[in-house]
Amino acid sequence: MSADAATEPGYSASEMMIAASARGLAGVRNCFVGVGLPNIVCNLAQRTVAPGLQLVYESGVFGARPERLPLSIGDPTLATGSTAVTSMFELFAYYLQAGLIDVAFLGAAQIDRFGNINTTVIGEYATPKVRLPGSGGACEIAIHARRILVIMRQGQRSFVDRLDFRTSPGHSGDPAHDAARGWWGSGPTSVVTDLGTYGFDEATGEMTLATTHPGVTLERVRESMGWEPAVAPGLGETPPPTTEELRLIREELDPGGAYTR
Amino acid sequence: MSADAATEPGYSASEMMIAASARGLAGVRNCFVGVGLPNIVCNLAQRTVAPGLQLVYESGVFGARPERLPLSIGDPTLATGSTAVTSMFELFAYYLQAGLIDVAFLGAAQIDRFGNINTTVIGEYATPKVRLPGSGGACEIAIHARRILVIMRQGQRSFVDRLDFRTSPGHSGDPAHDAARGWWGSGPTSVVTDLGTYGFDEATGEMTLATTHPGVTLERVRESMGWEPAVAPGLGETPPPTTEELRLIREELDPGGAYTR
């Protein structure tokens, strides 16, 4: 229902999400890319704010130069012309677990106020209403990537007060505990949705609304989540996609509009 | 002093050791090769009793086809034209530790009656009289190769009643214990020296003289070891090197005579 919530004449909610997320990658060296939106986000960032960005795929590719938009993270276009192709053991052990990954994107079926993520089941694990894909690499990515960015649409069913299952750990709600964990991840640093962008409060580890997208009211945001959101003092508006960002998305990255219409 | 103990007119002690060892490889699929004599032994076996023998080197080479006699186990001639070159982690983990190695050769500075091997120190570990190379891969080879063959010259200082240091485990002296160890190696199956060949007694795990080389008396063997050896009933004589074995050794495998004169 919130599919086109933030749609203004001229661009779609997805295009707003992509543009806002890409700007968050300014200056980043390497990024663990997921399929779908994150894939477009990283390719857009590479063409705008992060020209040196190395694309890393859990399928074992480092420094990919995809000549087309891959449908999956294992697309053949990712291997051809990349810097290195490695076994998945080495990618997860020597790159991710060893702390070489600067930024990673995670999606979620459910997320809570502390950035804990569920991609496993809706309902009881043993008798699920909906069986979701599960962790894949998300659990270890959440733990080892030095910055975690979440990109997802928000609504009462996805922004929940209580997860049905915690697949990937976020903030604990106790920053002292988080600091003592001894892992790099330790919770998302930002969330971009179709309605706005969020950071996480240093003191409480709680998701905090930073900006709303053009045309989105605070009430609309409140109605679209399962808890009363913390709001940053001086809540801002997300700058809309620039003409150049839209051109790149529409002409180069997703000409078919598979992900962005 | 026993350097040419078994020398008869026509061939050297080394040539006898090589021929006798090579015959022990009849029908073997693959063998972990050491440098020096074992290297010549395996190449001789490949040309005689084990045409299908795959040469494996701890340096990470499987199915080597050396075009020259390598001075070291890391010689470039071993990689070129081999079946597979792998990281040493994979060679030791996926091939050796996983039980894919049928036969391996070990040498020793000291060996005891149960086939325990010392390649670490002569004297006290902290204040050694002679600092030897140490284990290299020998400790895990002794534990995981399915058959261990030892090839070495024997004498009072090498065939000892008590090792100065146990680098690689042999038989324990208690076959029930050996069987319960749960490893494949569990002690050498044969020892070939410049004086004769030995097996190991099923019931006691003790090294047992099987044959003496032509011209070697039992007394001579007794004088050349630090304990009173068990002798197989019906002690035989090692068949001397055949003309063909000698031709292969001298013309193809060690024309320089570096290892065999």
Place this chain on the structure above:
Amino acid sequence: MSKVATMQEAVRDLVRDGDTVAIEGFTHLICFAAGHEIIRQRKRDLTLARMTPDVIYDQMIGAGVARKLIFSWLGNPGVGSLHAVRRRIEDADPEPLEIEEYSHFGMVCRYVAGASNLPFFPIRSYYESDIPSVNPNIVPMTSPYADGTEVYVVPPLRPDVAIVHAQRADVNGDAQIWGLLGCQKEAAFAAERVIVVVEEIVDEAVIRRDPNRTVIPGVAVDAVVAEPFGCHPSFAQGYYDRDNAFYLDWDRIAREPASLDAWLEEWVYGLESHRDYVEKWGAAHWDALRPAPALSGEVDYGRYA
């Protein structure tokens, strides 16, 4: 000696009812041809292991060959759900499916432990996740060293049979792969029996010219099967592209048991072998999937004689 066999022979002789079977390949080199032959031979009660069950396991589970699934990501990559698997898990339709679930790295480490003959493998994952609470095989362990770091360990996975697809191998089973490597090497070394399926069987000399390219050596292989286009709708780097259209179609086909059964009837049971499958798709289909060349260049090993 030669290990060359037909897919029919290899599956008949090496895959047994009740086996744990791993057809590995991460998006790349998924051997659909072997999965189809297992369906055709009506194997039963299999435990299927795969990081990403993908469409091949949706087809096999829809066909009723399996009683259990071991996995780390359950979906149709880039498309959505595996409907046949979801029916089994969510509705026990037509019967329940036992599941055992890990993260990607957990699955990879299980294969590495199996390949290395290790009784367990340590991993820094699962912290503050609910996954260990639903999988008792994932257990915490503390470093015996001064740091006392907490890790989790996973047990070895040792499939009865691993089936891996490679671009090429010689008749001894020495297999070479380029492009995405996934965890095929680890799965093959971990398995009791190994079937290597290839796009082409090449002369041993081709393998020996580039030994660093060899991913699985013949010593670990029981059968070598030549099955061109054997990965379709998955892909073989440099040989043919992923058939993304089929992955999208499958979402529709698998939504209803009737349409899934009809597809199996037409494309699996109704055919003798993968050769028939290739013929049925037609030459134009394969031509459309063939990429332009992108050559690796050569390196010099040097001749040391």
Place this chain on the structure above:
Amino acid sequence: MSKVATMQEAVRDLVRDGDTVAIEGFTHLICFAAGHEIIRQRKRDLTLARMTPDVIYDQMIGAGVARKLIFSWLGNPGVGSLHAVRRRIEDADPEPLEIEEYSHFGMVCRYVAGASNLPFFPIRSYYESDIPSVNPNIVPMTSPYADGTEVYVVPPLRPDVAIVHAQRADVNGDAQIWGLLGCQKEAAFAAERVIVVVEEIVDEAVIRRDPNRTVIPGVAVDAVVAEPFGCHPSFAQGYYDRDNAFYLDWDRIAREPASLDAWLEEWVYGLESHRDYVEKWGAAHWDALRPAPALSGEVDYGRYA
């Protein structure tokens, strides 16, 4: 951005007195040029780690750069002893040398643990061996699973600096190796700082044409040094042969401190750089070590646009 540096700069900026330094390479690709520069810059109190200390560490230890040695096999491969190292260990001549000793697989697993950020690594070795009795870092552990298998574990090895030689790399440090791989990849990923030395720096496009050949990616590399013949008397597969004659000569040179010092004076201290060393040996020497070609052949990755 480019990480290209001279050997002088790389050793000056990245190797510090007291560091743990690993110059790895199993017989193949041992970077003597880096060892000589470390001697030339008179680094001190280093802990040197290497599976096989080889002649390079005999030279460095003879030159007095090290206080400790971590190893698994101590010898001159195919020749005999490392006399300078033995004098330090057997006679504390001219001073004692601390040692920490493993088996080959133990050393490899220490690097793998370091590269993987694991607090320990399990290994099925050391059973009924005296090695653990002289190395308290090797500790027994029991599998937490029903089998209760006993293993030993070794701690991670995380060198301050790893120096690895490769046939080629681009200016970003993406390095490709063929022939014996040893444990260079693991040592590089395990280290805090990494120097990659190469026979030649190539265009990034050469690396990207064959990404499966890349052993160490630039993301793990701090400096790239071009040093042709930098491994001599070790070898670079396809570029030059191992100088076995020198390995034999070294046995004689190192037997007496005087002759060892004289050699260092003439071949290390007396020279500005490895270029001088190459020149001093003379073109005929290098020509004699060059092998005939043995090309790998090409594979096709396919262009997917």
